[in-house]
Amino acid sequence: MLYRTAGQFKTSYRADHALFPVRQDAWLLGAILVLALFVFPLTANEFVFRALLIPVLIYALAALGLNILTGYAGQLSLGTGAFMGVGAYACYKLTTIFPDLNLIVAIALSGFVSAAVGIVFGLPSLRIKGFYLAIATLAAQFFLVWLFDKWTWLYNDNASGAIQVPTVAMFGVPIAGPNATAIVQYYVVLAIVGAITFFCINITRGRIGREWKAVRDMDIAAELVGINLMKSKLSAFAVSSYVVGVAGALFVFLWRGAAEPTAFDIPLSFRVLFIAIIGGLGSILGNFLGAVLIVALPVVISALPASFGLPIASATVEHLNTMTIGALIILFLIVEPHGLARFWTTIREKLIMWPFPH
């Protein structure tokens, strides 16, 4: 009843190809946007911004980048953390070499550095597939993190070996560094993540996205129908690494404020891969759902006992947290192996038919 599609007639191809052919989907998105644009900022405190909203958006963006490569183009990658690092270090160098550069421009440019590195490490994908490619991207992971540590020019030879974000202002308002307020950073992150998500939805719906899917499903068949495999695979690596690089720059500049090379080590790659897999490979929405489960839920769980006044030691809460999240991941994967996005699709289909299922 809520999702009744009866009566919504499409009278043109244009209407049929619209982003939201079903009106209720558009309303739902509108409601979420109102929530994200007005309700959260008005109600959230600094902790909610810094520990829940901003990280969820940034991780969702990183997972979105990985999802383009793995979910849409079928190229398994374990190097996401390192590509995030490339974005972060590129942005750091850009802002320190050109202090007057607008930060948004610097973030957008650092994505291109990451895309270039992604293409280089994507070259093996032209000859190897599957697990073998995963190992090749693992090599990128180890090599790049080693490079972040050893190439002192990357962190301006400072004694701590870490990159530190100075205060960066735009139109007189600090948006990065210690003086930036959480609400400003949230809006900047939301705008960038929103813009890139919109771009990704459209690219995956169009010709390029269809080529990627064809390559994913069977590359020989794709080649036979005239798709250029090299172009298709490398463009997937480029777009994916661009998005991941931007996520990495946001990760350091608008959230953490400082990062050492180990922050981009393999656990980060796995975390982003988990978000993409649990959210659902080959979907855009899934990345956001996965990020909520993997990034936000542990924070909420660890805050629960204290807010109920239960005297449980902090270390015990951490153990409980790990167990709960682990159990939930297994549960979701058993109930719906295709991820949370598919879960939502099923619910939506049931809602469309409700209350008269056939």
Place this chain on the structure above:
Amino acid sequence: MRLFGRMMLAAAGIGLALATTAHAEDSITVTNLSYRTGPFAATGTPVMNGQRDYITMLNLRDGGVNGVKINYEECETGYNTEKGAECYEKTKASSIVTQPWSTGITLQVLPKSNVDKVPILAPGYGFSPMADGRVFTWAFNPPATYWDGASMILKAISEGNLDNLKGKKIVLLHLDAPYGKEPIPLLHMYAEKHGFTLLPIPVGVKEMQNQSAQWLQIRRERPDFVLMWGWGAMNAGALTEAVKTKFPMDKFIGIWWSGSDADLKAVGEAAKGYRSISWSFPVSDSQTMKDIKQLVVDAGNSLLPPNEFDYVFYQRGVVISMFVVEGIKAAQKHFDTKVVNAEQLRWGLENLNLDEKHLASIGMEGMVPPFSTSCTNHAGHSGAWMLQWDGSKFVKASELLKADEDMIAPLADAEAKKYAEANAPWPLNPGCGG
């Protein structure tokens, strides 16, 4: 029925929480970003136990500090920088001090301390130039920095005259992280000045437990001394390899975080002669420790496992909590108030005066060298003792050593300036004429 019982418990919990907030007026919250879980838990847990037990003892014995109860709270980070930042955001409103417990977390919260105005207390760790109070208004690393440690170790192995090291070869076996790389610039300066060869050998976080490659290199190089900047599982790994390759233990010296009793107990008699520089020493018959034993440990209020009471790391935790408490006391006296806030505690930590007499009056003589802080000097540079493993415990093996500040100060100055420039606009300490 059980569910109902649990709901009752939760309801009682909420009631309790409300009841405690009603009395929050006369208590002070001190939060510790602890790591009792994760790969470094072995090093963290004993120190956290010590920190917790000292405050518990004060609350039980004296009802807090000058009548104000201290809430000791922990926020678990598992030594993970992301969790650390989350804990910092969660606790910065309620806690009057941040104890970040990891160089990575310290670097993240250091720039924020100027904005949020919460002092950072990083005793014996963190970024060595933080000692410069003119630049780092809100950061404190008493009683000694890693550079002090490096200087004192060199003094000890050269028997007081650094020129004795001429022509010698010294290996620095260090964790390949900001922490482990900390002493390298200073040691290079010493190597140039006094004509010894310095060879840093990094140990990656992933190879902490298997250091055969590093020790093969050490065997080939035949160094005169091996210095170690190790953490967590790396210490035990290095000691095991040293025993296996029969490296003479009296030429193997660690920084204060490489002197955990638990690591050395694992190798026991074979590690006899190993030394570790330390700014704290366990004195189990001091008044404070006797009170902790009686009121906290024996009464079952501690998380301490049996037989760990005499451990260096446990009693170091006690000393660290004492720094916070003495800072609170100094602030209470100066501002003539009972409930100290973060800004007042900053003044307190800047004006610590822990001389022999004062340490005796709080029942902690011999547990930490006397020192005092000031607005230019946020570390105190107390000096330290060389401890030596006698096969079953650590014993004092030297008089109090002092670091060579003539050598360290110019480097600290330069690095602090560099940090402030890189993070401009960086506010300097207003009370310091900086």
